[in-house]
Amino acid sequence: MLYIFCPHCGLRSQNEFSYGGDATVKRPALNKEVSDEQWNNFVYNRKSPRGKHVELWQHISGCRQWIKVQRDTVTHEIFKTVEANKEI
Amino acid sequence: MQKYSVFSLFKNALKGHKDWQVAWKDPNPKEEYDTVIIGGGGHGLATAYYLAKEHNITNVAIIEKGWIGGGNVGRNTTILRSNYMHDENGLFYEKGMELWRNMSQELNFNVMYSPRGIINLAHSDAQMNAYARRGNSMKLNGIDATLLGREEIKKLVPILDFSENVRFPIFGGLMQPSGGTARHDAVAWGYARQADSMGVDIIQHCEVTGFDVVNGKIKGIKTSRGNIKAKKVGLCVAGSTSILAEMLNMTLPLETHLLQACVSEPIKPILDHVVTFGAGHFYCSQSDKGEMVMGGDLDGYNSYAQRGNLPTLQHVLTEGIAMLPFLSKLKMLRTWGGIMDMSMDGSPIIDKTHIEGLYLNCGWCYGGFKATPVSGWTFAHTIAQDRPHDLNVGFNLNRFNTGHLIDEKGLGTKTWIS
Ligand SMILES: Cc1cc2nc3c(=O)[nH]c(=O)nc-3n(C[C@H](O)[C@H](O)[C@H](O)COP(=O)(O)OP(=O)(O)OC[C@H]3O[C@@H](n4cnc5c(N)ncnc54)[C@H](O)[C@@H]3O)c2cc1C
Numbered sequence: 001m002l003y004i005f006c007p008h009c010g011l012r013s014q015n016e017f018s019y020g021g022d023a024t025v026k027r028p029a030l031n032k033e034v035s036d037e038q039w040n041n042f043v044y045n046r047k048s049p050r051g052k053h054v055e056l057w058q059h060i061s062g063c064r065q066w067i068k069v070q071r072d073t074v075t076h077e078i079f080k081t082v083e084a085n086k087e088i
Numbered sequence: 089m090q091k092y093s094v095f096s097l098f099k100n101a102l103k104g105h106k107d108w109q110v111a112w113k114d115p116n117p118k119e120e121y122d123t124v125i126i127g128g129g130g131h132g133l134a135t136a137y138y139l140a141k142e143h144n145i146t147n148v149a150i151i152e153k154g155w156i157g158g159g160n161v162g163r164n165t166t167i168l169r170s171n172y173m174h175d176e177n178g179l180f181y182e183k184g185m186e187l188w189r190n191m192s193q194e195l196n197f198n199v200m201y202s203p204r205g206i207i208n209l210a211h212s213d214a215q216m217n218a219y220a221r222r223g224n225s226m227k228l229n230g231i232d233a234t235l236l237g238r239e240e241i242k243k244l245v246p247i248l249d250f251s252e253n254v255r256f257p258i259f260g261g262l263m264q265p266s267g268g269t270a271r272h273d274a275v276a277w278g279y280a281r282q283a284d285s286m287g288v289d290i291i292q293h294c295e296v297t298g299f300d301v302v303n304g305k306i307k308g309i310k311t312s313r314g315n316i317k318a319k320k321v322g323l324c325v326a327g328s329t330s331i332l333a334e335m336l337n338m339t340l341p342l343e344t345h346l347l348q349a350c351v352s353e354p355i356k357p358i359l360d361h362v363v364t365f366g367a368g369h370f371y372c373s374q375s376d377k378g379e380m381v382m383g384g385d386l387d388g389y390n391s392y393a394q395r396g397n398l399p400t401l402q403h404v405l406t407e408g409i410a411m412l413p414f415l416s417k418l419k420m421l422r423t424w425g426g427i428m429d430m431s432m433d434g435s436p437i438i439d440k441t442h443i444e445g446l447y448l449n450c451g452w453c454y455g456g457f458k459a460t461p462v463s464g465w466t467f468a469h470t471i472a473q474d475r476p477h478d479l480n481v482g483f484n485l486n487r488f489n490t491g492h493l494i495d496e497k498g499l500g501t502k503t504w505i506s
Pocket residue numbers: 126127128129130131132151152153154155156157158159160161162163164165166167168294295296297324325326327328332347348349383424425426427452453454455456457458459
């Protein structure tokens with residue numbers, strides 16, 4: 001069982017959250033020409049690191065806010081959690 | 089190579105089983121090979137076997153960081169099927185089914201191939217319609233499919249919960265009679281033994297730590313046991329693909345996720361088929377030893393842990409009990425997990441890369457065991473001829489650029505949401 005610290009609600013069990021994937025991918029800026037490669041990178045390509053991973057979770061059965069979590073993908077240790085609009 | 093037969097078994101039994109030849113050797117890596125296959129799972133071993141057998145390329149090494157069969161090929165729930173709707177998948181996996189049928193004879197190794205039939209249950213009218221459509225698509229590709237009503241399912245699998253007052257009543261299901269199971273370890277060992285006998289070096293406990301690429305061309309690999317030169321290199325590392333891709337400065341349409349499975353204590357024969365629950369993700373078959381073999385959803389977040397988390401197991405088994413209530417009385421013997429190379433459209437990638445001489449085989453998600461023979465067969469062709477076979481052209485890497493996705497489940501890029 002993972003225990004995730006929601007910055008709004010405190011420490012909660014993984015059962016209250018749903019996963020949103022890699023939080024480091026950035027949508028190409030609007031109102032600009034976007035190349036196929038940029039779009040491909042944004043939509044499909046992922047680093048999928050073994051080790052520290054910054055990812056999105058939604059506290060779906062709590063405050064319903066999206067948060068950012070830095071977690072180790074081997075040990076599942078959680079290092080840090082912040083509101084979704086903050087940088088880790 | 090010593091041939092296995094009932095006579096050799098008898099002869100060796102009389103001699104106290106002391107004279108069996110080793111099934112494959114344990115060589116030290118040579119300085120150079122024509123082709124190096126990274127990963128001694130099912131796909132790597134099958135690729136080496138078909139390189140030797142179909143293309144006469146025998147100066148080949150398989151480089152495995154652990155021991156052969158220690159990865160997903162020895163961790164899966166062994167379901168074989170080709171019940172796909174899209175042509176690329178259907179035709180590819182059906183070629184696989186053809187190879188499964190003769191595998192024990194071809195490899196002179198009993199892989200305990202058991203075409204017992206796979207039944208996907210439906211729990212609503214809409215799902216019955218979807219299955220009718222899927223079954224028709226399968227038939228158009230020459231794959232066997234039978235739509236079954238509730239009463240027909242009841243005759244085949246009476247142990248399922250057919251009560252009226254359940255949340256997900258059984259409306260019927262789609263059956264692929266030729267689907268089934270095989271013994272996963274035997275598949276790895278069978279391919280290894282034959283590949284070895286044709287001259288392939290199986291090098292275990294040797295981890296690939298880097299690549300030697302000069303002017304866009306592969307020259308060799310770096311390993312924990314020294315550098316090895318190679319004209320061609322094929323990647324068959326399943327859940328570790330992204331790690332090796334990073335060494336090559338490639339970012340792939342993959343994420344590594346964890347899938348669990350479990351087996352119960354052995355009981356008398358009670359389930360003749362592979363059966364899947366249609367209102368969630370749970371599947372079950374009974375092994376020859378009598379254990380109920382079960383699996384379902386991914387843990388649901390990126391993971392290289394090779395072992396799972398309890399909430400997912402609890403969720404999956406809740407579905408299991410909804411389908412087969414008697415399961416609640418069984419004790420669990422073992423649970424385990426494996427790391428899956430989840431591709432962004434749920435279909436595999438078997439292709440050349442932008443690096444000359446480097447070939448990619450990945451994206452198997454949770455369904456690559458059934459692909460073992462055909463993956464090896466098409467990948468060997470792709471490497472030997474330096475171009476894909478007709479059966480794997482659709483599985484090219486560029487499809488994510490051009491939009492020609494093969495999204496069988498319509499899940500989009502979040503294939504880990506099951
Ligand atoms: C619990 C579970 C249930 C499953 N159920 C089914 C099923 O019912 N039906 C089905 O069709 N599929 C199923 N699968 C999926 C299937 O097992 C995989 O898709 C398939 O086995 C992957 O191919 P492989 O056998 O070559 O992989 P693996 O056996 O994982 O082989 C990859 C090998 O690469 C090696 N490797 C990694 N990194 C390096 C390195 N740096 N250097 C050298 N070697 C390296 C690994 O040690 C490993 O041995 C299941 C998987 C799991 C985990």
